[in-house]
Amino acid sequence: MGCSSGLQSGNIYISLFATAFITVLFVPLRDRLKRIINRFTYGDREDPYRVIDQLGKLFVIPTPHDEILSEAAHTIKQTLRLPYVAIELKKGGLPYIEAIAGASGNAKEVIPLIHGGQEVGCLMIARRSHDEPFTSAELQLLEGLARQVGALAQSVRMTDDLQRLAEELxxxxxxxxxxxxxxxxxxxxxxxxxxxxxxxxxxxxxxxxxxxxxxxxxxxxxxxxxxxxxxxxxxxxxxxxxxxLRPPAIDELGLVGAIRERALQVNNFILGFGVQRDYALKVEVIVPSALPPLPAAVEVATFWIVQEALLNVVRHSQAEYCTVSLRVEETNVASTLQLHVKDNGIGILQQKQNPKSSGIGLKVMKERVEELGGEFSITANEISVQM
Missing domain, CATH: 1.20.5.1930 (Single alpha-helices involved in coiled-coils or other helix-helix interfaces)
Known part of the structure; x- marks a missing residue:
């Protein structure tokens, strides 16, 4: 009896030891196998730092700027084992797909790309299956990735803008x-x-x-x-x-005096270059008490633009009143001349419907402004110039 009891007690210890031994060997193996399966199925979602690190390398590794977002989309797709990743940006207020990795099919999550407090686009990610939504941890990880992609997108956009400005220059x-x-x-x-x-x-x-x-x-x-x-x-x-080359009136009267002289000629029916009109046109020149010294090229361009603009008003606008306003905005960096010629006529759209109207004058004015690196804009009844 005592011997049988001792044998049973020994068997229990052996069973407990065998169970503990199997547990010690199997649990890590099971966890390791589970991690392998999860990584194969879900990528590195259990290791968000690894995913962010993979995406962050795009900031360091030299990559052509037109391929950065494509690399980012492929990185997110591969590290998270996603079927589809797309990066959508905005250009001129309209959305367009900048980069695609994979094929779209399942329901998509759309995450805004925010940089500097502004939405620059969105990150579109397809689910692995229709009935498997992203977990809260995955969504949090994707939002973190979207912040990095937003910085990349802003960098790409700034590079594109700089290249465009360089080409325009x-x-x-x-x-x-x-x-x-x-x-x-x-x-x-x-x-x-x-x-x-x-x-x-x-x-x-x-x-x-x-x-x-x-x-x-x-x-x-x-x-x-x-x-x-x-x-x-x-x-x-x-x-x-x-x-x-340079109208002598600028040297004799100064820029403002030369423009006032032109306005007086319009008011007295002198400036018209053969244009007949049977209505009164009042031109008023609005300027500060004094303008600071301006580069000679800016003075000449301003005078010719005002003359061409007044000629257009005389010929086409049917206006009774026109203003020419000049002012200079000075900063620590540079001075900018602001010129506005505005009338109360029929407007540029109706002028274009007149076959006798010509657009060459507007083209010449625009070219003069752009030659000096300025900005030229026109609305129905106003020409605005900054240079």
Missing amino acids: KESRERIVLAREEERRRIRRNLHDDLAPTLAALALKASTAEDLLISDTSGAKLLVKEIRTSIRDKVKDIRKIAYD
Whole structure:
């Protein structure tokens, strides 16, 4: 009896030892196997730091900026074993898909991409199956990933904007160079093809008149008269060339005085270049008491823009009242000239319906502003310029 009781007690200890031994071996193996299966099925969702670290490497590893968001979408898809990841951004207020990884099919979660307090797009992620929604931990992880993707998206957008500005600056410089060379060519042509031959002919006539002073006084007087007329005509041409380069009124009256003179000519029916009108047009110039000194190029561009704008008002607007306002905003960095020409006429849209109206004047004004790196905008009854 005592021996049987001792044997049973020994069997219990052996069973307990065997159970404990099996537990010690099996539980870690089971947990390890479970982690392997979960990682194969759900990726690294149990290790959020690993997922964030994988995405954070895109900030460090040199990657072409147009491939960064695509790499981000593939990273999220692979690390979380998701069937579909897409990154949608906004351009001009309209959404567009910037990057896609996988094929869309199941229901999608849409997580806003916020950067600097602004929504720059959204992260769209498909569920692994229709009946398997994301857990709260997964949604929290995805929101953390969306913050990183938002920073990447903002970086890509800023890079695109900088590249676009660089291209626009390059194009603007090219236009300036082309315009300058074209102006030089025009002046050279005027001097070489017109003024130079005329002066040579005048010199020849003067020599002939000198020879006729004794033998043919009347003929000499006639030649001198022709020379005088030709000189007057050429002086006008030279003045026109100089006027096109920089209107003398700016030097004589200053920019504001030159613009006021143009406004007075409109009010007195002088400025019109042959345009007939049978209604009164009042132009008012609104400027501060004094403008600070402006670059010469800005002064010339402003004068020509005002003149072209007033000519458009006279020709097409049917307005009775027009204002030309000028002011300069000064900062620690630079000074910006603000110009506004506004009328109470029929508006630009109705002007365009008139086949006699021409848009070349607006194009020239816009080009003058852009050559100086400024901004040109136009509404129905107002032209606005910043430069």
